[in-house]
Amino acid sequence: MELYVNFEIPRELEEELGRHFRVVKGGDLSRVEAALVSKLTPEELAKMPRLRFIQVVTAGLDHLPWEHIPPHVAVAGNAGSNADAVVEFALGMLLAAFKRVFYYSEKMRRGDYGKDIPVPVLAGKKVAVLGLGEIGSRAARALAALGAEVWGFARTPRDGPWRFTDRLEEALRGAYAAVCALPLTKHTRGLVRYEHLALMREDAVFVNVGRAEVVDREGALRIVKERPRFVFASDVWWSRHDFSKDAEFFALPNVIATPWVAGGYGSEEVWRRMVEEAVRNLITWASGGRPRNVARREDYI
Amino acid sequence: MELYVNFEIPRELEEELGRHFRVVKGGDLSRVEAALVSKLTPEELAKMPRLRFIQVVTAGLDHLPWEHIPPHVAVAGNAGSNADAVVEFALGMLLAAFKRVFYYSEKMRRGDYGKDIPVPVLAGKKVAVLGLGEIGSRAARALAALGAEVWGFARTPRDGPWRFTDRLEEALRGAYAAVCALPLTKHTRGLVRYEHLALMREDAVFVNVGRAEVVDREGALRIVKERPRFVFASDVWWSRHDFSKDAEFFALPNVIATPWVAGGYGSEEVWRRMVEEAVRNLITWASGGRPRNVARREDYI
The missing domain is CATH 3.40.50.720 (NAD(P)-binding Rossmann-like Domain)
Incomplete structure (x- = not known):
């Protein structure tokens, strides 16, 4: 299964993802079924017709282009990670x-x-x-x-x-x-x-x-x-x-x-934990388990 | 027994003290056996030859004139009250x-x-x-x-x-x-x-x-x-x-x-609780009980 990742993640977490997915970072996204993202644009979404699951690394999901996310695509946030x-x-x-x-x-x-x-x-x-x-x-x-x-x-x-x-x-x-x-x-x-x-x-x-x-x-x-x-x-x-x-x-x-820093601004430790949690949740989904923090679409649209 | 009190205390606490002591606030202190104080001067101490117990309303005791307090006089602080x-x-x-x-x-x-x-x-x-x-x-x-x-x-x-x-x-x-x-x-x-x-x-x-x-x-x-x-x-x-x-x-x-305000500066609630605790400890002593927070004289002299 192809996974789209649109930000830098630590090498060992990328290796872990590699055991479950074929990771793509750009180019042809037509076979992508899952995405691990921090932000996501309508343009990126348009390139992924087979997308079924979006794992967001942040806790908040209000910044996503909800109008462009098809209703059958599940979206998971990362509440609790920071x-x-x-x-x-x-x-x-x-x-x-x-x-x-x-x-x-x-x-x-x-x-x-x-x-x-x-x-x-x-x-x-x-x-x-x-x-x-x-x-x-x-x-x-x-x-x-x-x-x-x-x-x-x-x-x-x-x-x-x-x-x-x-x-x-x-x-x-x-x-x-x-x-x-x-x-x-x-x-x-x-x-x-x-x-x-x-x-x-x-x-x-x-x-x-x-x-x-x-x-x-x-x-x-x-x-x-x-x-x-x-x-x-x-x-x-x-x-x-x-x-x-x-x-x-x-x-x-x-x-x-304060300038929007409460989530552990600049802290590698916090960021690492957030990515780890997101990767874990994504693998739960890929393994047929029940992912955490799946958003209610109707809360945003 | 005579009790010397050198600061203003709430009326009902003074009434409670009145059930255990004869409260004096100045004048002749020669028969005073206990004192309830916030600060205490060498001059005040010199007027109380029969003093046996000092109850201080503050937690810290470093401000007392230790050199002027006879060794047989017990001194209790008020740790914990604020x-x-x-x-x-x-x-x-x-x-x-x-x-x-x-x-x-x-x-x-x-x-x-x-x-x-x-x-x-x-x-x-x-x-x-x-x-x-x-x-x-x-x-x-x-x-x-x-x-x-x-x-x-x-x-x-x-x-x-x-x-x-x-x-x-x-x-x-x-x-x-x-x-x-x-x-x-x-x-x-x-x-x-x-x-x-x-x-x-x-x-x-x-x-x-x-x-x-x-x-x-x-x-x-x-x-x-x-x-x-x-x-x-x-x-x-x-x-x-x-x-x-x-x-x-x-x-x-x-x-x-900050200007020495952590102990609840200006808070009537905190001050009231401190005086209550001090009064309670003093009554414990007067009733033959074991008062709390009795200082070790050797920590100060």
Whole structure:
């Protein structure tokens, strides 16, 4: 069976794939039945009429050209492969913001040594976790272990050390902090709006390590401008990689911004693990097994 | 029995004390046998010839005038009463520094959107925790739960999800990060020197939420100047509250500084819990029980 791979993978993983597939990297793709990709263009898809399975190396699948993927082609993502990396990042953002470490360290840097705003305690406080996939559920467990009263929001109930709700309002009302780890689908696009953020406390911390588009941009901008003690900390931006388009956020003192690096940017270790997991899932499929993380097409189209 | 209290405590806690003691707040202290204090001066001590027990409301006891406390007077601290608050703060500092959140958010603030240094993963990495009291052991548990390989350093072995060592060199050698939560005693003053910090990785993160004086000031300054990727994040400073004397640290991009606020600065909730714990311990002593956190005099003199 022919497999199309459109990015560089470590030699030994390529050798492993070679035991199950004939790997092609370009040229004639007419006999390709499976693809291992990070991104995929409509042009590449058009060259693969026999394609039956797409294994994506990233966790998110929102960047695929879904309209061009025929309905009989199964698409598998790679959720969980870099969840550790993202959870650590989300907790760092949340705790440093909630404990006012960013606030005080920026003041100290400016030579202003005054203490003014209190440093609250997270233990016992309501914290919302939006999305209970690999990242959300691991973040929720870590926050519960620190003593927070965690509310988990998702479409489908999932058990864990949290109170489950499928109502966003219930998750955010009165919350001291929130972590957003929702995937971007047609159901979640623009889901978190001003009126939801406004249900949180005046000085709440909202952390986004999922996709920017899950949050309504104007709603986020309005809340940080209206509430100087509200902190919006995000690794993802609506402009995707052209960050200058979201510069009005970065100038605000109550915005903590990082340039889409939470997934282990530049970390060979994380990337290697992601490719390994993707290769393993692909081989499961090729061997007649049941691959993990197969997307629901109707979530995207 | 007469009890001397030298700071404001909530009314209902004072009423509780009133059921066990005759509370005095000044004037004639000659019949005082116990004291509940935050600080204590040699002058106050001189007025209390019948003093037998001092309950301090803070966890640290290094600020007491030990030379003026007679050897027969027992001194109890309040370790653990604000441990939650400090642990959350230490984790926020450590994770935000280790995941390069400070680095990238400062860059974004300046309009520099370039990605350069990688964002590493903590899971699987060696992290040292110095001091295994309430704060150290809780921080160590949280780090172990995130998958870090935790090395716990203390004088006396304590079991937990860490490798114990009583050798500082062993704890720090090759470590990616360290949290210092040692008490300041005559044994720990100046304990962590340049040669110890230099055993850590080039880009390691050292977090101090204990007492500044445990770390040698010149050693810390030398390491952050020599190693631009080393991060020194601290809530405590050698100048204590006159932060301007340590300003040369705050100007460095690889120093994260906060103004001694980790213990829940300004948080009524934390303060209330501290006073409650101190009152409970004092009543245990007055009722003939065994009070917690009794200091070893020889650690200070």
